[in-house]
């Protein structure tokens with residue numbers, strides 16, 4: 092199997108989990124060793140086939156450092172679960188653009204190193220896929236890196252909520268360049284939105300009529316700080332739309348992020364409230380709390396997406412790839428029910444679509 096050469100944009104908490112995961116599962120063979128992964132092998136690719144060949148950031152504690160050290164540098168708070176060996180891969184400086192918001196200026200220290208020519212570095216490194224892990228409010232920077240990927244002939248994975256794969260004009264740009272693009276806004280492995288939708292669906296299937304429901308969360312990573320300042324509204328729209336799609340009728344639905352609580356570090360607490368009625372109009376309620384750690388929640392999904400995009404590249408697929416986007420992202424070009432998305436994804440992997 093050939094290696095899957097990827098470039099990381101934004102060496103933050105998600106990048107830390109991704110890199111650590113490559114070593115944690117590096118030699119996994121037995122079932123016990125693959126605990127926590129959805130798929131050990133996907134389309135014949137294993138996590139160890141993923142190779143990071145370039146990485147870009149703007150923080151002075153990361154730029155100029157080897158990737159193995161940069162992933163543990165402040166302000167990253169993703170837990171360390173494994174020793175990552177020296178990568179011989181220096182994190183390079185990209186342009187800041189809108190990557191650092193007002194609130195983030197207090198925690199991100201912008202490096203004064205010279206910016207590299209990103210598309211040229213992507214070409215030189217033989218990167219095939221660019222993984223966009225910028226802060227969620229970095230709209231211009233995300234678009235700029237998408238352009239660099241196109242210039243360098245790379246596929247693009249947009250983990251952020253900026254509309255790229257789901258934007259018709261951007262999807263067409265990738266189509267014109269004969270490159271695949273997937274996104275937008277990665278779905279967590281133990282995702283609050285997925286859990287919420289599954290609960291609503293299950294209750295509805297059992298004849299419960301949902302009347303009102305909300306899902307709110309608080310987190311302590313830099314991402315939550317950025318969300319609070321810049322993307323709270325857009326995330327609320329995306330999540331609410333996604334949760335509402337689990338019901339075939341109108342109900343009062345709210346889903347979004349509420350606040351940043353610094354002492355939570357990379358942890359996230361999600362609260363769910365569901366109110367409905369069942370037999371003879373009898374009321375029922377669910378009051379739930381889900382506690383997770385943010386960065387590792389992206390790892391398994393990213394492993395699946397990276398391998399699926401490699402398959403798309405091998406098949407010469409261009410433009411927005413719905414089967415991968417619907418399976419792994421909250422805002423794909425078209426919203427489809429969870430079980431349909433799962434089937435579309437596996438059909439794609441098995442080349443049956």
Ligand SMILES: NC(=O)c1ccc[n+]([C@@H]2O[C@H](COP(=O)([O-])OP(=O)(O)OC[C@H]3O[C@@H](n4cnc5c(N)ncnc54)[C@H](O)[C@@H]3O)[C@@H](O)[C@H]2O)c1
Pocket residue numbers: 100101102103104105106147148149150167185186187188189190191199223224225226227228229232250251252276277278279312313314385386387388389
């Ligand atoms: N489980 C998850 O963590 C999860 C799930 C879904 C989506 N996402 C999305 O993934 C993205 C990354 O999340 P995170 O928690 O790793 O964020 P983070 O804040 O920890 O990391 C962002 C990184 O980008 C760097 N950066 C800022 N501007 C830059 C620029 N112009 N060029 C290069 N680097 C720049 C920052 O210095 C930082 O290292 C976010 O958009 C988030 O919404 C994450």
